[in-house]
Amino acid sequence: MSKARLNLEQAAIACQNLSRSFTDAGRRVDVLRDVSLAIQPGETAAILGASGSGKSTLLHLLGGLDRPSEGEVWVDGQAMHKLADAERGRLRNRAIGFVYQFHHLLPEFTALENVAMPLLVRRESVTPSRDAARRVLEQVGLGHRLEHKPGELSGGERQRAAVARALVTRPRCVLADEPTGNLDSRTGEQVADLMLQLNAEYGTALVMVTHDRELAARMGTIHELEDGVLKV
Template identity: 50%
Template structure:
């Protein structure tokens, strides 16, 4: 499903070379749930952005479904990303001028789905995450937990094979975070979506089928 081959990422700052990721090799199976842990600055978010084809590696390869995705031009990568990968971020990245339904529809509209079909799918997904009564509420009218539920529905609207979640509960209180965890776990179990979660939350990590750590730009088994 996902395979990293000797993947690296290097930055240069004030003339100094910073190796964020160093020769990573990793395989993630279809339908697996994987937690990625490590201290701040370990390269977790950089890696998840590369997995999502938002950022580019300096060296090595990323294969998704056997395809070397960084051989493609930006337009082809964008189409693939919208169809195959759903994203959930710590601060949800909802568009404040649009309501919950419109935010959830956005990837489908970008993917050329009809507005009627996109609205129907979005409404169904928002109902599944318990927001059927909040379709016309804008982000500023929703609680933090409700905003994150909209983000989950948005991530699912294109029926992606992969969900990448970067600290999905990091901005929420414990009780609300647990509810979001439950939705993610159920989504992985029932939809067989490959789920990769960056988190500092060890309780969430323990609910994943596998855990890895990042330290000094390298992967290690986290148990």
């Protein structure tokens, strides 16, 4: 695919000819091979595939948590491979929100403090950061749980707080890795509903890794990985 066709500079997040390989016991293992895709602002997309297909590796590369063996990743019009580590970290904090299967909330902090954390990391003032965190927690239905720590929240509430944390910076793109995989089916459906609702409200691109075809079918586009290769 050509760079112009992919619209790398206009996409919320994109990659071109992306590959990732590792060496295991002296043998090269190709986890991803020549993957190209572009997700536009406001678009919802599923990365669908069986366990071991490379979908989490792709998400980590898109989010700048790992470096590709070959190819390019673009976030909000910037080429990640051209940025120094500190610049890449700032871009990740500003433009990408992450939601994982396990919430990764800090147990010693309240829901409000956890959600405000990404804003504080970028050195924003405490009061505006807490106010922004409060607003988004109210949006996800946790306005009455602001001062509760993760251990005092249900599984669904913890995942809602994780969604709030991903959105508090108003990112260009949210990357979600099996965000409903650790929840019962009813709670998982509620969290998926919430993410799609907030995607529509915020205009943020949403890329969701999943092995669940029913969940994938709710996304605007489906990109299916098989043995590290994007099916067409």
